[in-house]
Amino acid sequence: MKPLSPTDQLFLWLEKRQQPMHVGGLQIFSFPDDAPDDYVARLAEQLRSNTEVTAPFDRRLDSRLAQPVWVRDKHLDLEHHVRFEALPTPGRIRELLAFVSAEHSHLMDRERPLWEFHLIEGLGDRQFAVYIKVHHSLVDGISAMKIIQRMLTTAPSKRNMPPLWDVSAQPKPDEDRSGPSLWHSVGHLLEQSGKQLGTVPAVARELLRTINTGRKSPAHQSVFQAPRSILNQKITGSRRFAAQSYCLKRIKAVCKAYRTTVNDVVTAMCASALRTYLMNLDALPDKPLIAMVPVSLRKYERSDCDKAEDNQTGGNHVGVILANLYTDENHAGTRLLKIHQGIQETKDRYALMSPEEIVNYTALTLAPAAFHLLTGMAPKWQTFNVVISNVPGPQKTCYWNGARLEGIYPVSIAMDRLALNMTLTSYNDHIEFGLIGCRRTLPSVQRMLDYLEDGLAELEQGVFN
Template structure:
């Protein structure tokens, strides 16, 4: 019996309706695997075929959006009755010399193309040809289908800490209660805009006290102090209309190096990540003679222990909010820049910690509104941006993970640039490394890969400033 079409929730529908040729609304991930000992020459082909020949596909990976006169022009999810796994799963090879450069260029092109509505909204590419023998896997999924939390949980469920396990299905296989124990993964904080909008749409009596919190937050914004709302972000090259072409750059650094800087300076690892990004963006804009005098503002998702006594529906007392952090890009000294970022993050967290979870989500939605409404009403470049870029730090598995004996040695996220916000930096921690994924408009953010060099330079500058 064919399942009945199901209506899309408002947020998923919004992601689909906001999409256009210049703004594909899918998220992605690049995973690098080291072949197991004794793997033959056909290992990558065999890996592809085992995923292709999965006997059953989970319903999530079979549905696609549809609307017609019969649905009253309402968007619904409808199962694909002509599902073709070979359209969604591809086997690719890199041109010689098979460097990481060629891999990132391929991922950039793959991430630039929209997913077609008439098919399920996902693709996965098994990629061979890296000269060091590793196998890569690039996957993209529409944001209407899954958010970052779901994507992290899905990734964790397909991996194991056991290098000898060989019965692991493809990511799109159905999950059963008797399936193997999934790899541990922490909650993603990469999807504050979605969570915030859902929270704002669901406001009820739980929002009691919001007027006072709103007045306090706007007051801090007017005074250019850290809060959930920014009113002082300068205009930069990142804050203009974008094209559909993407450029992706990725690299990782040992977490212990970043933690060492934090210990020596009394700051957190997230502060150090933000300082790396701030210094790198500063150097990048200086090269282009495009650094504004005012400091850049980053929207940073944060996890908070909110007052759960005010809201019974809060799970574990954890809440997700957004802080508009001043990146101190007007300061030359890396130590002063890190100190300023630390104070900005601390002030922002303290401001949000006085609110209930519902108020935090609603305040985050208000802070996102200018970024959402500006491109819709085609005001990019005419008004100040609410912030200049997004920087997310997503916790991932802490131990080494495997897929059918292949060791996961790298994981890097690909995000969604939008009109007026051409650069997105997302980091994922995994197995002692912090993987940076930089996604930008190819035309609006030229020579994006230069940011990797500046990130590395900034780590060294921070270590020197900390006396390490």
């Protein structure tokens, strides 16, 4: 028995029918060379025989004295958690994304441990997929990525790896939560405001005080400059998931030519995609869109193209930046440079600030969003329009029981007023985009994949001309 932290309670409390609070990961694997055609079915058999389930996968919600706690589920039904499924003909990535879109829309059964493991056969080219779904109250994005990595190895010949849900023979999961985030900030306030989710009015009061203090300071006025857009409406319950992989080489070539960072280039790609998408819906605001982007606060270097970008977002030096996406700018190259400069200015400002000042600034940045989430009030305080976040993944080719991992895509959370989440993962020599959006508020989110590609191509054109 273990009480839930305020942040964990928050994820349960925020969950609504149209706003599930689970995160997911989609992995695509290639069959080992010598695999028989029924390789995935055999794998399913093998997985089903692994009936040992260890923490946190054996924990279910319960309550003790009106306090939510995790308890060991004594009647764990592995068949409920480990699903063997198939894609319909013709088994392309399109069918896989449709599958994940539907599955990610479904709430999980709160009477059971809040995770599901889907082994998916029927993908073409001797490939298969794994979609893992975990409630955010059980694990956060960074920890989820760590847990997923624990089922992988860099050794192609290694077999009989323990399944995800049995990590008894493996190192303990890192209990550290990720750096500053919307959740962290709200969770922190919850902790300071009486520990209980029953104290939402107190927390909201605290948030309101933060916001009002901030509004009086000229340095913080920029926090309220985001325009309103269709990205910031109430959402419905069904999701569209779209994913795409990009060769890091392409992105680095652009970043070198423009003397920016990898993070700037992927942010510019997102900006470009959003701009085209909204223009096609005749819904592009006049004022530029603002993204919330977690970035590294290490000593800034002019060009970090040759460094592993993922290290930037790890560790404790992560700050939240409100990045102006300059979606009002027509020229792709100019847009990238402006985005770069904007992010750079915030980083420079952060360099002059003490860690405490950065924490306060981050809290202010996120307070209006948190205030809205908790109270549903004040929809006019739009401080950012979209979340663009980067979760570091493994930097070497990985294998799972001999099957090569071809890609790993994050499936995050869409929320009221944040109808789109763009999360990126770095894996090996690729950057992989996972977009999750409300299917009704944002029609045809999958088109954004084409627009991301167009955005990158436009930048490349500037390099080669």
